[in-house]
Amino acid sequence: MAQTTDRRRIVGPESSAPPVFEIDEQKRSQDPPLPSRSKRSPRDIRPIFLQTGLISQANGSAYIETERTKIACAVYGPRQLKNTAYSEKGKLNVEVKFAPFSCTRRRAPMKDAEDRPISLLIAQSLLPSIRLELFPKSSIDIFITVLENDGTEGCVAAGATAASAALADAGIELIALSTSCSASVIGDGPEIWLDPTEEESKAARGTMTVSYLPALGTLTNVWQTGKMSPDEAMQCVEKCVERCTDIHHVVSKTLLDSAQARLGSNP
Amino acid sequence: MFTIVSPAPRGDDLEYTTTRHHPSVKDEIDMDIEEQGGEFGEGPSRLASPGETITSAQAFMRGHGTYVENEDLVSALTGTIERVNKLVSVRALKSRYNPEVGDLVVGRITEVGPRRWKVDANARQDAVLMLSSINLPGGVQRRKLESDELQMRNFFEEGDLLVAEVQAFFADGAMSLHTRSLKYGKLRNGHLVMVPPALVRRLKSHFYALPCGVDLILGLNGYIWVSKHVKQSEQEGEEGFDAEAVYSNKNDDIDVATRTAIARVSNIIRALARHSTPLTDVLLVEAYDWAIDQDISVKDLSAEETSEAMVAAITFRA
Numbered sequence: 001m002a003q004t005t006d007r008r009r010i011v012g013p014e015s016s017a018p019p020v021f022e023i024d025e026q027k028r029s030q031d032p033p034l035p036s037r038s039k040r041s042p043r044d045i046r047p048i049f050l051q052t053g054l055i056s057q058a059n060g061s062a063y064i065e066t067e068r069t070k071i072a073c074a075v076y077g078p079r080q081l082k083n084t085a086y087s088e089k090g091k092l093n094v095e096v097k098f099a100p101f102s103c104t105r106r107r108a109p110m111k112d113a114e115d116r117p118i119s120l121l122i123a124q125s126l127l128p129s130i131r132l133e134l135f136p137k138s139s140i141d142i143f144i145t146v147l148e149n150d151g152t153e154g155c156v157a158a159g160a161t162a163a164s165a166a167l168a169d170a171g172i173e174l175i176a177l178s179t180s181c182s183a184s185v186i187g188d189g190p191e192i193w194l195d196p197t198e199e200e201s202k203a204a205r206g207t208m209t210v211s212y213l214p215a216l217g218t219l220t221n222v223w224q225t226g227k228m229s230p231d232e233a234m235q236c237v238e239k240c241v242e243r244c245t246d247i248h249h250v251v252s253k254t255l256l257d258s259a260q261a262r263l264g265s266n267p
Numbered sequence: 268m269f270t271i272v273s274p275a276p277r278g279d280d281l282e283y284t285t286t287r288h289h290p291s292v293k294d295e296i297d298m299d300i301e302e303q304g305g306e307f308g309e310g311p312s313r314l315a316s317p318g319e320t321i322t323s324a325q326a327f328m329r330g331h332g333t334y335v336e337n338e339d340l341v342s343a344l345t346g347t348i349e350r351v352n353k354l355v356s357v358r359a360l361k362s363r364y365n366p367e368v369g370d371l372v373v374g375r376i377t378e379v380g381p382r383r384w385k386v387d388a389n390a391r392q393d394a395v396l397m398l399s400s401i402n403l404p405g406g407v408q409r410r411k412l413e414s415d416e417l418q419m420r421n422f423f424e425e426g427d428l429l430v431a432e433v434q435a436f437f438a439d440g441a442m443s444l445h446t447r448s449l450k451y452g453k454l455r456n457g458h459l460v461m462v463p464p465a466l467v468r469r470l471k472s473h474f475y476a477l478p479c480g481v482d483l484i485l486g487l488n489g490y491i492w493v494s495k496h497v498k499q500s501e502q503e504g505e506e507g508f509d510a511e512a513v514y515s516n517k518n519d520d521i522d523v524a525t526r527t528a529i530a531r532v533s534n535i536i537r538a539l540a541r542h543s544t545p546l547t548d549v550l551l552v553e554a555y556d557w558a559i560d561q562d563i564s565v566k567d568l569s570a571e572e573t574s575e576a577m578v579a580a581i582t583f584r585a
Binding site: 168251 | 312314316317318319320332334336341343344345346347359360361362363385391392393439440441543
């Protein structure tokens with residue numbers, strides 16, 4: 001790790017501790033074993049805010065916010081692959097970066113162990129929806145910046161949804177929009193809570209993230225962690241698919257609205 | 268901007284309306300298309316998002332931006348649906364340039380290779396300019412020689428801007444350009460402005476001389492060249508082709524008034540592009556006159572309020 005530090009960058013202190021407040025102390029002493037969902041029901045996902053076209057130099061971009069998950073996504077391309085052999089199909093590159101201030105602990109501004117698996121998961125969610133056969137010799141580059149992270153599952157789901165919106169914003173031909181939703185199995189009940197926050201997914205027995213093309217009814221990616229029975233897994237997939245359909249409305253509405261706004265400004 | 272809060276929990280038996288329509292609804296959509304009488308362009312244009320079923324594939328043919336799934340014609344892009352007779356296509360509002368043979372493009376050399384140049388022309392792949400498809404020095408049309416291959420950088424170097432025509436396509440879809448006309452070739456004495464390719468329409472001519480002493484080349488790939496006006500006779504040259512002048516890297520002397528005019532036209536183009544206004548010479552002349560009338564400095568043209576006022580004024584007039 002010592003070799004990988006960038007000496008030109010002004011680094012933060014080696015170690016730091018969050019300030020301890022009186023309220024925190026009280027909370028810790030009476031820490032409940034399970035977080036309770038009081039604000040939303042187990043079937044509910046966090047409200048979504050989505051907007052396209054915020055990053056002007058990119059070919060397409062999207063910003064998604066679901067309460068405390070905030071992600072910006074930029075798409076460049078399709079552009080010519082440099083210094084590589086001929087490829088019949090286009091290439092999809094996904095790069096996920098966490099902002100140093102995105103998590104509860106400061107993240108060093110360089111690649112670490114978590115970024116790559118998340119990139120691969122998001123790439124897998126998108127791959128079946130992109131018509132790569134139309135882009136020989138080209139690459140599509142997706143850069144995802146996590147500005148605030150509230151649970152890895154929510155991050156993957158929101159990131160994949162935003163990336164799909166950004167691809168559509170870039171005018172890249174898609175078979176359908178891809179949307180993602182996550183679920184967690186909590187307690188021995190068992191209860192299934194959709195779209196878990198970081199706190200909830202830590203308390204969960206198992207989590208599942210599902211990517212889905214609602215327009216075609218096709219699953220593109222299923223990512224499961226932890227322990228869950230086949231029956232629970234099936235329930236998770238079903239519930240996620242149902243919410244993905246709702247998220248699809250949000251994404252397509254956003255895209256159509258932004259298209260309408262562009263059309264509206266030239267009568 | 269809008270926020271959508273997840274809907275309240277519903278019963279399991281409730282069906283959600285997805286973009287997959289029930290057959291009866293689908294029929295109505297088909298009817299809508301019929302009623303519009305083949306003119307998607309009239310009235311508010313219909314928009315589609317990826318994965319949305321447009322119509323049945325049996326009655327219509329799939330065009331660009333669409334594909335066929337289970338006998339349905341499905342959109343692959345976000346944009347306006349267009350129809351020519353039975354051909355239905357979706358045009359994205361913002362995308363890379365889709366070249367067609369005969370298009371005029373402005374590009375930048377990115378690489379010098381064996382007997383060819385690679386040109387960035389805002390397309391999915393770099394365009395190719397073959398040594399055999401440029402005008403070689405020596406007056407008459409002649410075949411390329413080995414000596415030409417060795418001094419390719421004398422014609423075009425990395426970073427040079429050029430105007431060319433799309434000649435053909437390679438098997439992988441890359442476009443091949445040619446500059447075998449006196450109108451085409453290296454660009455100098457000016458300024459490149461990049462706009463979305465959708466804003467430049469196919470016109471009778473893409474070369475314009477504006478009355479303010481500025482020449483304009485509207486590349487269909489969204490690259491626009493704004494330069495000092497060159498007289499027609501000088502452009503042609505006496506012997507038809509003067510290699511030294513055509514491949515020169517030196518700018519002519521440009522006086523302050525012309526420089527200001529170039530900057531003003533560039534800023535007007537950028538302002539119009541920000542408001543997604545399709546570019547024509549008439550519109551640009553009007554905008555230029557408006558800017559002069561209102562006594563707006565070049566710098567202020569890029570301000571948001573000014574550009575809004577300008578777009579409102581000229582589209583109202585037109």
